[in-house]
Amino acid sequence: MMKDDVIIITGAAMGLGLATAQLLAKEGAKLVLVDFNEEALNRTVENLKSTYPEVKIISLLADVSKEDEVKNYVDTAVNEFGRIDGFYNNAGIEGKQASVTNYDLDIFKKVIDINLMGVYYGLRYVIPVMQKQKYGRIVNVSSVGGIRGVLNQMPYVASKHAVSGMTKNAALEYGKDGILTNAIAPGAILTPMVAEAFKQINPDDPKAAEKEYASHNPTRALGDPKDVASVVAYLLSKTNGYVSGQTIAIDGGESNMYGSPE
Numbered sequence: 001m002m003k004d005d006v007i008i009i010t011g012a013a014m015g016l017g018l019a020t021a022q023l024l025a026k027e028g029a030k031l032v033l034v035d036f037n038e039e040a041l042n043r044t045v046e047n048l049k050s051t052y053p054e055v056k057i058i059s060l061l062a063d064v065s066k067e068d069e070v071k072n073y074v075d076t077a078v079n080e081f082g083r084i085d086g087f088y089n090n091a092g093i094e095g096k097q098a099s100v101t102n103y104d105l106d107i108f109k110k111v112i113d114i115n116l117m118g119v120y121y122g123l124r125y126v127i128p129v130m131q132k133q134k135y136g137r138i139v140n141v142s143s144v145g146g147i148r149g150v151l152n153q154m155p156y157v158a159s160k161h162a163v164s165g166m167t168k169n170a171a172l173e174y175g176k177d178g179i180l181t182n183a184i185a186p187g188a189i190l191t192p193m194v195a196e197a198f199k200q201i202n203p204d205d206p207k208a209a210e211k212e213y214a215s216h217n218p219t220r221a222l223g224d225p226k227d228v229a230s231v232v233a234y235l236l237s238k239t240n241g242y243v244s245g246q247t248i249a250i251d252g253g254e255s256n257m258y259g260s261p262e
Contacts (some may be wrong), residue, residue, distance in 0.1 A: 001237050003028035006081040008073065010064055010122065011091030013040035015191030016141065019225030020088055020232050021048060027233065030056040032077040032084075034091070036063050056081075064091045064118030065110075074125040084129045086236035089122045089140045092159075094193055097152045097200045108155040115159035123170055127179065136179040137236045140167050142247050144187045144255050160185075164247040171245030180244040182235050187251025188213055189223040219252035 002024055009024075011017040012033035021033060025048050035041040038061055045059045058080050062069040077084050095111040098104065119140055130136025145153060146160030167183040174181065188194055195206065202209035214222050228250050234240055235248075249255045 001027055001239060002086075002233065004030060005085040005237070006030045006032065006077065006083050007086040007088065007236060008032040008034065008077055008084060008122075008126065009088040009090060010034040010062070010073075010118070011141075012059075013037050013044045015193055016186065016189065016225050016228050016232075017088065017090045018044055019229040020090070022051075023226070023229045023233050024236075025052045025055045025057075028055070029086075030081055031058075032073065032081070033057060033059045034062050034064075034073045035059075036061060036091075063114075064121065065113035067121050067124075070118070070121035071125050074122075074129065078129055083133055084126055084136065085133075086137045087122065087126045087130075087139070088232055088236060089119050089126075089138060091118055092141055094197055095153065095156050097197070099152055100154050103154060111155035112159055115156065116162045119163050120166060123166065123181075127170065127174055130179045131174065131177045134178045136174075136177075137238075137240060138170065138179065138181040139232050139235045140181070140183040142167070142183040142185045144185050144249060144251050146183070146185050147247060147249065147255055167247060168245050175244055180235075180240060180242075182243060182245065183247040184228060184231060184235075185247050185249040185251070185255070186228050187223060187249065187254055188217070189225055189228055189250070191225055194222075217252045217254045218257065221252065223250065223252060 007029045009017050012021050013035035060073045062073050092115045095107050140163050142163040143160040145157045146164045150157050170181040198206040198209040
């Protein structure tokens with residue numbers, strides 16, 4: 001389904017990015033893996049090449065909040081592979097748990113710089129490449145925090161709402177160029193970032209916080225990164241011919257719920 005498609009994945013070293021990289025490597029895609037964590041990124045590349053020795057991978061260190069570093073990973077992808085078929089605009093951070101009036105302003109700005117501006121810079125430099133090709137598939141990462149409020153996470157919620165909005169605009173403006181742009185809105189998928197959030201909620205027993213959160217989901221479970229990767233792979237593939245401008249919740253149905261499940 002994805003054989004020889006050139007796909008950029010940001011935040012590729014762990015969590016949702018890693019799960020998608022593993023699936024796309026299995027599908028035979030050519031991968032451009034981007035992350036700021038050198039050790040984790042090197043480990044990811046090593047493991048992928050060990051499991052899929054034929055896969056073509058380039059990896060780059062980048063802070064997505066820095067425009068020149070985003071431009072560099074896009075230019076490198078084009079120089080290496082000649083095109084960009086898909087872009088998984090995934091890198092992001094949660095920040096910290098704090099109320100609106102007590103939120104640390106430096107952390108607030110960092111969340112906005114990475115989650116909002118990092119996504120925008122990616123769109124700014126990937127879209128012109130796809131316009132020349134008259135083809136492209138983009139998946140931005142929003143969150144259930146991009147379609148509803150989340151207590152004690154104002155900058156995260158603000159940034160993820162912005163991602164959903166940017167996704168709609170990109171879909172409207174560039175659909176005529178053969179570019180389909182969507183966002184995903186994961187719920188409590190058990191990634192390292194989500195695990196860290198549970199540690200903040202209950203430092204003494206984060207597993208209890210996980211169990212409590214899962215009890216409010218219609219499935220009574222947390223999601224697996226593989227659940228997200230399969231949706232992303234479809235949206236990035238040529239099989240997707242007409243889905244665009246959507247923010248797709250991957251949360252066990254929880255975002256549809258009013259009140260607590262029985």
